[in-house]
Amino acid sequence: MTAAANSPQTFSVTTPLYYVNGVPHVGSAYTTMAVDAVSRYHRLQGHPTLMITGTDEHGQKIERTAEARELSPQAHCDEIVGSFRDLWKQLNIQHDRFSRTTAPRHQAIVEAFYQRVEEQGDIYLGQQKGFYCVGCEEFKEERDLLENQHCPLHPNQKAEWRDEENYFFRLSKYQTQLEALYAENPDFIQPASRRNEVLSFVSQGLQDFSISRVNLDWGFPVPANPKHTLYVWFDALLGYVTALVDPEDEPTLDNALKQWWPISLHVIGKDILRFHAVYWPAMLMSAGLPMPGRVFGHGFLTKDGRKMGKSQGNTLDPVALVEEFGADAVRYYFLKEIEFGRDGDFARTRFINALNADLANDLGNLVNRTLNMAKRYCGQVVPPAGEFGDDHALKQLGVDLGDRVAKSYTNLAFSEACTSALALAQASNRFLDQQAPWTKYKEGDQKAVEEILYAVLESVRLVAYALSPIVPTISTAIYQQLGFEIDFNATEGIGQTAPYSLHGQWGALPVGQALLKPKPVFPKIEVPEPEGTGGKD
RNA sequence: GGCUCAGUAGCUCAGUGGUAGAGCAGGGGACUCAUAAGCCCUUUGUCGCGUGUUCAAAUCACGCCUGAGCCA
Numbered sequence: 175m176t177a178a179a180n181s182p183q184t185f186s187v188t189t190p191l192y193y194v195n196g197v198p199h200v201g202s203a204y205t206t207m208a209v210d211a212v213s214r215y216h217r218l219q220g221h222p223t224l225m226i227t228g229t230d231e232h233g234q235k236i237e238r239t240a241e242a243r244e245l246s247p248q249a250h251c252d253e254i255v256g257s258f259r260d261l262w263k264q265l266n267i268q269h270d271r272f273s274r275t276t277a278p279r280h281q282a283i284v285e286a287f288y289q290r291v292e293e294q295g296d297i298y299l300g301q302q303k304g305f306y307c308v309g310c311e312e313f314k315e316e317r318d319l320l321e322n323q324h325c326p327l328h329p330n331q332k333a334e335w336r337d338e339e340n341y342f343f344r345l346s347k348y349q350t351q352l353e354a355l356y357a358e359n360p361d362f363i364q365p366a367s368r369r370n371e372v373l374s375f376v377s378q379g380l381q382d383f384s385i386s387r388v389n390l391d392w393g394f395p396v397p398a399n400p401k402h403t404l405y406v407w408f409d410a411l412l413g414y415v416t417a418l419v420d421p422e423d424e425p426t427l428d429n430a431l432k433q434w435w436p437i438s439l440h441v442i443g444k445d446i447l448r449f450h451a452v453y454w455p456a457m458l459m460s461a462g463l464p465m466p467g468r469v470f471g472h473g474f475l476t477k478d479g480r481k482m483g484k485s486q487g488n489t490l491d492p493v494a495l496v497e498e499f500g501a502d503a504v505r506y507y508f509l510k511e512i513e514f515g516r517d518g519d520f521a522r523t524r525f526i527n528a529l530n531a532d533l534a535n536d537l538g539n540l541v542n543r544t545l546n547m548a549k550r551y552c553g554q555v556v557p558p559a560g561e562f563g564d565d566h567a568l569k570q571l572g573v574d575l576g577d578r579v580a581k582s583y584t585n586l587a588f589s590e591a592c593t594s595a596l597a598l599a600q601a602s603n604r605f606l607d608q609q610a611p612w613t614k615y616k617e618g619d620q621k622a623v624e625e626i627l628y629a630v631l632e633s634v635r636l637v638a639y640a641l642s643p644i645v646p647t648i649s650t651a652i653y654q655q656l657g658f659e660i661d662f663n664a665t666e667g668i669g670q671t672a673p674y675s676l677h678g679q680w681g682a683l684p685v686g687q688a689l690l691k692p693k694p695v696f697p698k699i700e701v702p703e704p705e706g707t708g709g710k711d
Numbered sequence: 712g713g714c715u716c717a718g719u720a721g722c723u724c725a726g727u728g729g730u731a732g733a734g735c736a737g738g739g740g741a742c743u744c745a746u747a748a749g750c751c752c753u754u755u756g757u758c759g760c761g762u763g764u765u766c767a768a769a770u771c772a773c774g775c776c777u778g779a780g781c782c783a
Contacts, residue, residue: 543745607750
């Protein structure tokens with residue numbers, strides 16, 4: 175086992191590789207927005223950052239879905255992959271890599287990895303009997319099935335009886351090592367509630383799991399025996415490794431691992447925790463690779479308090495949502511209103527309320543009123559700062575905002591980051607009303623007006639910067655109105671043009687900088703008609 | 712069935728021994744730089760139910776109810 179190749183500052187992070195059974199749902203968007211936000215934060219810090227997303231395209235379920243659509247599996251996948259790419263573009267996701275498990279280079283990595291595991295004696299041929307749910311791509315215990323062998327998660331599909339030869343991975347061998355991993359790295363699985371789940375699962379004893387299927391063509395053949403097709407999860411997890419290979423490099427394990435391994439953080443939905451927190455580390459142990467830094471299992475989304483699902487007719491289309499409200503609104507709602515790690519709900523009125531209150535009223539209007547005053551009272555340039563004591567209402571909050579927010583982003587506490595940033599905007603509104611620069615201006619106290627406006631403009635800047643990983647377009651609009659030529663959506667160099675070490679501090683706004691004409695950065699969302707289906711029953 | 716977590720104002724949540732808080736929504740007021748916005752004030756709670764421990768419990772213990780999750 176080699177030492178970690180990447181430096182402590184390097185940050186590599188993944189979303190799951192999404193299963194292309196259908197077009198992306200809002201849960202995938204949620205994970206991806208969170209990963210994008212934390213990646214953007216690390217780029218601001220100037221850390222070498224690699225943000226990985228992609229798609230998982232093999233398995234029986236894909237094969238059958240494609241068949242039902244009268245398409246080849248590859249044609250089906252290509253089409254769905256397109257809809258993922260489109261959505262990420264609409265949501266302003268800055269991924270560095272998009273890993274597809276059907277890529278030929280992925281096969282090379284999978285074979286190399288398989289060989290290492292096999293050389294460890296961790297793969298053997300065995301017999302697998304049981305009911306198989308194609309929906310889950312998993313064998314089920316009979317007691318876990320409903321009547322007539324229907325899977326509870328896929329009640330419209332009957333689990334299929336299988337009695338077949340499968341290759342197995344010797345997971346049982348790694349029980350002790352896994353338990354040591356969890357004990358030595360208490361933060362390996364987050365949040366803590368998820369960690370407890372995994373601990374209790376592992377403590378019950380680990381069984382080897384099957385890593386191949388017969389009667390399935392859509393996947394990679396098992397190298398030692400092409401009659402078998404590699405189990406979709408075994409190949410999907412390795413998509414993270416494939417993603418690390420530079421596009422111009424040969425797809426070898428060495429090339430994959432040289433710069434970005436180990437992955438700093440895997441962000442996943444809680445449904446696939448076991449694969450990432452148990453199977454995946456064991457596979458890596460077998461292959462002799464260093465462990466990833468963290469696995470974070472976030473919560474699920476509901477809509478109007480109910481589970482989402484096509485069969486219930488209760489879905490939330492992320493594409494429609496972005497088209498209606500824009501990327502920043504969607505990003506802000508999910509990252510601010512839901513504590514990352516817990517389950518959360520989407521409700522339209524709550525969505526509109528939150529955005530109007532925070533982005534339009536507290537922040538947007540603050541920017542607007544302040545710039546208007548700077549235009550009117552200070553010749554549309556950043557006025558002289560004057561001297562601020564440490565007891566200054568805004569400076570007091572502003573001086574450590576950068577550090578607090580940094581901590582929040584590191585912990586994936588996006589909601590907390592937003593609340594901290596917003597607190598400065600709210601304090602600024604209060605400050606303006608207390609100081610009433612419009613009155614002081616009429617009284618001819620120009621110096622006081624300038625000091626007040628500088629403090630507020632600087633606060634606004636700091637808030638915009640702190641929120642930029644979450645609402646990059648709004649932050650850019652604010653920054654540009656403040657006279658900066660900085661674009662938080664620029665794909666390169668943001669860590670140099672707007673480094674955290676400078677812009678994350680109080681006082682980075684240059685005196686005399688020319689301001690632009692104020693223009694609303696986030697128009698208030700008008701509610702059409704309160705008519706209709708209220709909470710009556 | 713076993714284990715875990717949650718149940719606090721209309722909504723989202725904080726509060727882990729000293730008789731309840733925040734944000735949003737709702738109501739009222741003063742102001743005017745502003746996206747009718749911001750500011751100030753403000754209504755509402757058997758803190759899921761019951762029993763117990765304690766001078767004192769939302770907070771501890773036990774039981775129950777409801778919801779969510781894990782148990783390959």
